Amino acid sequence: MLNLRFIQENPELVIEKLKKKNFDASTIVEQISNLYKQKNEIQVKADQFKSEMNSLSKEIGQLFREGKQEEANQAKSKTSDLKDSIKQLDEQFAKIDEQVFELQVQLPNLPADIVPAGKTPEDNEVVKTSGENPDLGSDKLPHWELAEKYDLIDFELGVKLTGAGFPVYKGKGSRFQRALINFFLDEARDAGYLEIQPPLVVNEDSGFGTGQLPDKEGQMYHITEDNLYLIPTAEVPVTNLYRDVIVDAKELPIKNTAYSACFRREAGSYGKDVRGLNRLHQFDKIEVVQVAHPDKSYEILDQMVAHVEGLVQKLGLPYRILRLCGGDMSFTSALTYDFEVFSAAQEKWLEVSSVSNFESFQANRLKLRYREEGQKKPQIAHTLNGSALALPRIVAALLENNQTAEGIKVPEVLVPYCGFDLIN
Template sequence: MLTLKYITENTEDVIRRLSKKHFDGTAIVAQVLELDALRKSTQNQLDNISAEMNAISKEIGKLFQQGKQEEANEAKAKTSELKDSIKLLGDQLNDVEQKLQELLVQIPNLPHESVPEGKHAEDNLIEKEGGKVPQLSSDALPHWELAKKYDLIDFELGVKITGAGFPVYKGKGARLQRALISFFLDSARDAGYLEIQPPYLVNSASGYGTGQLPDKEGQMYHCTEDDLYLIPTAEVPVTNIYRDVILNEKDLPIKNTAYSACFRREAGSYGKDVRGLNRLHQFDKVEIVRIDKPEHSYESLKEMVDYVQTLVEKLELPWRILRLCGGDMSFTSALTFDFEVYSAAQQRWLEVSSVSNFESYQANRLKCRYKDGDKKTQLCHTLNGSALALPRILAALLENNQTAEGIRIPKALVPYTGFEIID
């Protein structure tokens, strides 16, 4: 979340930049400023009364020693009154701080100045593109038909076991999934990322720390009896490793990678664009996470984008990178680049990765900090990216590589699959 200090010192700038995300911050920022003024006033009264009580308390002993019993008892009565006032003001302060916190978590992160104007995905800017779109035969099949033809994925069986959006991978389909996970993890380790194997369930403090709560509570699977949430991405548990931690400047940037299953309710998703693997409730993904110094975080973001580009190139997929406009960005992001690969059979672009810099927004919620060269404690910047999400990568691989002989496996994956073609 945004810091109170930044909001109070840059009020007009905050409102202006929030408008790029099509968020009218005028009213809520005014409420924040009003509550902050009340908080300061209440804290000031509390400090003054506490100081007065401490001073009187010190005098009580002296009065008793001097035999001034009546004055000492009057002083004791006064401290009792002050204690009541302190409790009342303390309760008022806690109430104000709670209301202030409730408002602050409703304010999105500020978009970076380089974020383009726009409301919808159509307004995103194409930064870069590469790869060659394959020319398929007229009888080319979409991946859900290929999955049935070659017995790779059983969508109906998933519906029987769980429900829609929970496919069952079989045979070479399962092996291809495992190959992609291993390829992505090995590539990340080669790029200097430390592999983490995180839990798939997190507590509400973790969801709050990375910004999924309260913003996306309705999109997360919630185990109500234990008050735990199934993770929507490995970003949540991995970034929360650094919650309430003060890091050393020399250890930054920290680079982690993790494979996990991901769980998203995707409420309201339906239609032809969610067929097959296009949108699932459970899917596999390899994530990369960085914790960095503010002055280096945008260099880290570029490195992460360049790294994801190498993955889609090695998979021989046509790709493009989009700079997201203000209206298409997430609640917590300051700047996001999306990767899309082209699905030749569906004749559409499929999003396979988002790489984002959250600046200090998550770090402030997490209390993730570092000590600089002057031993001053500063908020870190956090970044993360999909490297990569499997379902649409798999969809594009199956569709783009279909031939009369079968489905060709990209060379980079053959050492992991153990086969060159699905026939």
């Protein structure tokens, strides 16, 4: 959530920066400005009435002491009228605060200066490409056919149990999935992240805190009877651990990791790009989250990008790193890097991770602050998160890229976790 004072003091800057996200903020910023003018006018009136009431209170005492009963009672009646007027003004004041807040939460985060302009994923900037795309010849199979051939994943059984987008993993498919989860968690632990096992459902305050609510795109599963939400990512519960918390600056950065199932409605997703594991309603992911000092958050973002890059390299997958353009960024992000791996059978790039700096946007919603030693007033922290990694498309690429006539080769780093080196 953007800081209100910043919006008031820099209206043109806010409008101009949000153009890069293809968001027209002019009407909202103007409405906020007009409401604050009204609020200031109300405040002036309220201050005048309070000053007049204080003067009358002193005058009433003096009148009673002088025996001027009638005049004192008239002054008391006027004081009562002033109290009613001040109460009405306070109600107007509170109503304006509500209106301002409702407008404030509609504004996306400002993109960082280095975010490229653009409207679609085609406008994203490729900052690095690494590895050679394997040439598997004409006999190559897509992962959904490999999953059926080796009895790893049953998509039809998932449809029977729940619906499309809820696959059932079986045998070596389950073990391969679990191997990846444990490998990613161990790598995060070795990088200094504390593992958290969070709830898979959150309340409305948690959804609001990280910016998923209000849910503008209808992507969250809502348990209406209890007003709870299935998490779209472990980012939500893990970051909310620090909602309404003041952290000692010496504790920064705080580093957490979590494995969770993730649930997304993926409304409007149809066609060939959603086949197999390409787009699911339920999937597994390891998340890394940091709470950082504002002076260090972009240095930490680079470290998190390097961590994700190391994972993809160890798995032996060809990859590229993209800097997202304004139009392809999330509502909450100031700067996002996406990782894509090459799917040899589908012959296309698959997104497997997003690593983002939200600067103070989430922390302002969360009231997540830090206090420097010797300072009384706490400051708003910065938050960051990244997928390290999301499993479905990683599994898809590993199955496709490592297929041979004998079976599917398991990456060397996963063999100790799997207990086998070939899927056949």
